[in-house]
Amino acid sequence: MPHPIRTKVFVVLATACLIGAVSSTGSASEPAPQTITKSLKHTCLFGEVPRPVAFEVTATLPTAVPKGQPVPIENFSLKFALPKEALPPETTSVEGGVSLDLTGKRKAIHSKETKLPVVLDIAATPVTSEELTLTATGKPGALAMTTSGRLIISFGAPELALNTKDAKDTKARVKCTLDADQDAALGSVAVIPPKSEEDTPATTPDGDEETQAPKAKADEPDPNVIVVPLDPLTVNGTSTIVKLGAKAPIGPSVVIAGHVLLDAVDPTAPLISEGEAVLPPVQVAFLGFGFMPVNATAEFLPVDYQINNLVPVKAVVTAEPDGLTYGRSHIEVYARLSNVKVNGAPLDVGTKCMSSTPISIDLYGPYDAFSGGVLKTDPNSPDPALRGFTIPSFAGCGAAEPLSPLFTGMSSGPMNQAEVTVALLFPKPE
Missing domain, CATH: 2.60.40 (Immunoglobulin-like)
Incomplete structure (x- = not known):
């Protein structure tokens, strides 16, 4: 098994945890202006x-x-x-x-x-x-x-x-x-x-x-770091929302602007992978409180969503004693809901119906440098951060009446699970 410094691994996570979804659809697309x-x-x-x-x-x-x-x-x-x-x-x-x-x-x-x-x-x-x-x-x-x-x-x-x-x-x-x-x-x-x-x-x-076009001045590069650009990746997977007892598809999503940072001095150092994920809006459908049909558009936004619509992703890849390379990735996104219908009737949630804080997710798993891998939470992990993610309360919901407690009651809570498969968007021939 080659050492990770030579594998040029790129592990990224683009997790769109669909809040309480029973079914959803999404599509990978080029980012629009x-x-x-x-x-x-x-x-x-x-x-x-x-x-x-x-x-x-x-x-x-x-x-x-x-x-x-x-x-x-x-x-x-x-x-x-x-x-x-x-x-x-x-x-x-x-x-x-x-x-x-x-x-x-x-x-x-x-x-x-x-x-x-x-x-x-x-x-x-x-x-x-x-x-x-x-x-x-x-x-x-x-x-x-x-x-x-x-x-x-x-x-x-x-x-x-x-x-x-x-x-x-x-x-x-x-x-x-x-x-x-x-x-x-x-x-x-x-x-x-x-x-x-x-x-x-x-x-x-x-x-x-x-x-x-004036050129922005480049920062002085670190002579001890090698930057390797990488091809776009696609991310697909599933999430499980505990309060609804339902599984939901994640993606497909596309990761762009990817590169891996290699330590030119220490060949045993972990690889630091960075990129940005395009998370298009998805249509979700679920049963609120187990009996109330709800349809909505879900968006997953970066922490600085006011000025940016790409989610930054970063992962650390290390070689473990079993001879495999493993990736650990962390992502933070806000969830925003719109176009909500309850039992077919429109529900005006306004334009700021969002999770009150970012959703914080950690995933871990084996990752192959060339063909991708699977990253996931694990409820039995010895690391508490990897046992699942918490959906926070919602805020800003309701144009004419307070609806935040409704969405908080339906979906917020801990120990939700996610699993994603990362692969090259354009697979290379064997």
């Missing part, structure tokens, strides 16, 4: 008068791009309202622009930032009420990152250039600062290794090399 809308409160200085202004930022980001390729930021706009008293007297219309920086930073300790200057236009807008709503639009361009990982894109404080139609045709510049206790991150993009590790420059439709 993500449209993000976020409101950020600022204080803007009009002359010497500070005024609160909330900017509603909208942008479309790709979910994943190959390393070195541009990360396009599309459909970008800012929407904000100004009180009439912030404008010069007798103002009839306002036009102008907005300038700001978008920041790209890799999700890593000591990662460096790259700024992308953005200029937006405000079309002439008539003043017709006590509050003027303005929209600024433009094309920010793109960022690019030369290192695989997650690129987080954040919003910088804007500066307004306002040209008002009034008695003096006033031109004013208004600087804004982000209010405290807010996360300026708009979203994140997985930067994955290309099929070939040869660096291919991005090109325009005319075939010229792309030059307008």
